Amino acid sequence: MSVAEVPTVFIIDDDAGMRESIHDLVESVSLHAESFSTAQGFLSGERQDGPSCLVLDVRLPDTSGLDLQQELSRAGIRIPIIFITGYADIPMTVKAMKSGAVEFLTKPFREQDLLDVIHRALRCDRGIREKQKQLAELQKRYGTLSAREDEVMNLVVSGLLNKQIAAELGASETTVKIHRGRVMQKMQAKSLPDLVRMADRLKISPHR
Amino acid sequence: MGSQGDRSSDMMHARAVENPILRLLICIAAVGVLTAVLYTVPLHDRTLSAVLAFLFLVWTVSYFWGFRYALFVSLLAALAFSWLLPPVGVFFQLSDSRDIFALAAFLFIGITTSYLSDRVRREALNARRAEAAARRSEEGLREVIETMPAMAWSALPDGSNAFVNRQWAEYTGLSAEQTAGWLSTVHPEDASGHTEKWRQSLATGQPLEHEVRLRRIADGQYRWFLVRGMPLRDEHGGVLKWYGIATDIEDHKRADEALRASERELNLIINTIPALSWSARTDGTADFFNQHYLDFVGLSAEQAQDWGWTVAVHPDDLGGLAGSWQSIMATGKVGEAEARLRRFDGEYRWFLFRANPLRDESGNIVKWFGINTDITARKRAEDLLTGEKRILEMVAKGDPLNQILDGVCRFVEEQASGFLASVLLVDGGRLRHGGAPSLPRTYTDAIDGLTFGPSTGSCGTAAYRGEQVIVVDIATDPLWENYREAALPHSLRACWSTPVFSSQGKVIGTFAMYYREPRSPSSHDLETIEQITHLVGVAIERKLIQEALQRSESYLAEAQRLTHTGSWAWNVRTGAYFWSQEIFRIYDCDPRMVPTWDFLIEKTHPEDRAKIERRVKIESLKKEWKDFESDFRIVLTDETIKHLHALAHPVVDESGEITEVVGTIMDVTERKRAEEKLRRSEESLLEAQRLSHMGSWRHDIASGAVIVSPEILRIFGVQPDEDTSSAEFWFGRNHPEDQQRIRELFEKSERLKTDYEGDYRIVLTDGTIKHLHAVAHPVLSLSGELVEMIGTTIDVTERKRAEEERERLRQLETDLAHMNRVTMLGELASSLAHELNQPIAAAITSANACSRWLAHNPPDLERARAAATRIEHDGSRAAEIIQRLRAFYKTGAPPERELVDINEVAGEMLALLRDEADQHSISLRTELATQLPQIMADRVQLQQVLLNLLLNGMEAMTGRAGKLMIRSQSTEDGLLLISVSDTGVGLPCEKLDQLFRAFYTTKPQGTGMGLAISRSIIEAHGGRLWATANAERGATFHFTLPAELQP
Missing domain, CATH: 1.10.10.10 (Winged helix-like DNA-binding domain superfamily/Winged helix DNA-binding domain)
Incomplete structure (x- = not known):
């Protein structure tokens, strides 16, 4: 299995303390982590093609996490998103979940909760990726x-x-x-x- | 008259009747008378008698009066005769033919005889006349011979004397008859020679001419005579007779001898006199030069002859001299000319040629005599004088000194040749180039600016010593040791320098003569040097004086200009005015105009005219004039008014009469204005004191008296009759609580001579209490003694009251601000919770991670430690937030200014609001300019303002998503501009001005204080807060803060 197959956890949080602590936590369970302070940093960065998920703070300085979610969806980038937020009101949660969020965690969260969600998301992503691969094969044949x-x-x-x-x-x-x-x-x-x-x-x- | 006429006619009758008419009348009368006689007298033969009678008459007339009258008488007689022929009584009737014949015969005879008679008469007359003439001629000749001043003689061809004239006879004493012995009268020495000569002449028939001495009988002396004789020859050449004269030439002889002697003497004299003398022929050629002349020019007499002498004349003068000589000869009068003659040694000297004509008796010029006088000295003096005149003219004309000195040098060089003149000026301890037109430029430049000393070439040394320095050879002279290189390349070998002294005896320059060969001065050179040095001295000094005068004049003019003082003079006799430039400037008129009294009066201010005229009239009436002053105004053409102060001073001559009035006019407009200003400023000071309730006072230490300004009396409510001169009086008015303190404070200031400042209260007589603020400072004498305290006292009661009021309001404001902050924080409670939640959440996560790292096998201590560090950091962050909130909550804290970064404050406030904004779907945006200067401000107050504006913006967007933007920038005029804009409901346009009013609110739960407090905070910081509506949506609030608040 190539390096690309190592699951990657992307973290976007403008709060340095929060970002670093999540990053550290992810790494402590032997997952590869890449963290960004802004959505723009994430979008412009190069991502390995492999199972991954995104831990996204709802509140970001440039755009909100929800906006980023919409944007990714429009761009056809399918990546499981785990929202974290300082507070969570129902409309926001519904909106996020509707748009396909894996989970919506409220700070401070239990670390196990976060790690569980991350694992689930990665699993899910892996499945999706498998299906997409097969479909691509079929499309190739059909072509x-x-x-x-x-x-x-x-x-x-x-x-x-x-x-x-x-x-x-x-x-x-x-x-x-x-x-x-x-x-x-x-x-x-x-x-x-x-x-x-x-x-x-x-x-x-x-x-x- | 008549008697005279009669007499003359008688005389005519007596001599001869000359008048023809008279003659005719006489003829007629005679015929008539004769006829009457013949008719009346009874005659025998009347016819014959008549014929005879008439013929007689005809002959007579013919004889005396000539033929024409005789013919006339003949005709008349014929007429009468024909009348006589007939018998008496019958009128003319020729009856008888005989009568006719008789008558014809009568006429013929008459006419013929009368003609003959006339011829006879004429011949007789001619013969008589010739005889008389011959007689008269001989007598005349004899008389001539006898009277002529020479001795005449005649001799026969054999030599024997025939005749001597009376002179001869008288001289020799020999009578005409004794002439044969004439030889005895000849001087014995001459006798033989003379006889020989005479014999020769007789033999040859040649004319005789011989000088002999003849004895004068009167005194027996011999006198020289020139004896001359000429032969009278017949037609055959034979000598008939000798005629001759002897002329006395004794005097001639003697004069001749005397002349010869005197000529010898003259020659001697001429050769011994020291002048050059000469003589010339009438054609101008010279025929004589005295020895002195020849010696002088070094020519021999032969060389100098004719025109030979002209070789010695200076070529430049030759033409002029020749011309003069020609014109002198033409006029024939004494004449003079000037020219240079070359001496035998080659030196030219000036001479005055003076020519004198010598004339003979008839006035014809026979010779020219001349004398040449040496006028070299005079000529030189004249040249020098001309030169001096020329130089002084240049000085007077104001030519530059260098040009003048160049002129002097050129002039000296003209006087003699072979040297180069140089004039240097002494300027302090240096030599300055004065004039040296012939010296090479490089040399004069090298000399210019030389500091002179005891051994500095010729000129430097001469200037240093103040005496003449003669350097015979520059190449060897020690004085030139350091300057040889400068001089020798220009082949300057000798230099004689003489200091030039001013009339005060100061060395002001040097005059030097350079030669191209080693040389020492002759006495003549020294003389020239002395004269030229004097001239140079005059030129330099005149020039220096002139310059000093010009300078002093310009200083005076400058002084007049600076002091606005002009000077004038009025000549009493001529009435002429003199004005200095400044007066023209003061009157602002053309400096070329001629000032007059009328002009002055015209320019004088109409109100002052009468005064001035009256004043002048009074002064002019006085016998004795004294200085007088006057102040008046003038009006210029542009209507400017000037104040003038005039002074006049009479100038009196020896006889005590005033000849001139001199004076000054000073423009005192500025002074007047200053005085006016001072007066006004004093007035306004009093006014200011009254308005500001500030009085001034002095405490005189020596007398202990207190002197106060009127305002003090007003402040203290002092009655006019109270004695306020003692310090006690004033202390007595102090409030009892302040009295002791103030007295001590004041006395301490006086004791230590320091400034005094005190705040205290006084109690007026009516019980009113006033707050006063007094300031004073000590005035010390030169020796440091306290002379007095000068101070001011201000009634600050009103101010105190205002201050108290202000303090109360400030407190109120603070309270309100606090209330506002508390309110705002209440609104932000959830947001604050989030703000705190963030670090806490991070800390918990980190703590979890840490545990996990530790749980690894083996535990990853490195990562665990890093996690622990993050926990600490997050903890501190939470504490910081709490701290900030506490400061925000603090009540009534006085504003504290510190250095604040406005961007940082904005960041903090945004952090507080972030969750609140998220909740309302409001995105917070920032556009913060980097590198903004920090400002001096109260951080909490700025936070409050920003928070107010941000919350307002968010509230305006309640219920709808929007954007809240905060911008910071620095403006061009040095301000920081912060603006907060929202996309909310916007501003109620009609109520824009009410926005910032206290208690104005559009929000149900608002206190209405936020914006009012914000505005007062910004204004307290020296900034401005205002609102504008956005173009699209919402409103923007702006505030400025001065960047200078940065310390």
């Missing part, structure tokens, strides 16, 4: 299909028979069969349900 094969696959997963497909495309049944066989081969699908699941994951909408 190798020719246009006609794509059409054929689309019609196959829609549940049409070869005959129907041939009629639909104006081709002979034999030709459809050949295409269909090549699709199965390229997509490495063992069976039709397998292909259907792939199509589902690739979010290929069934032909009408």
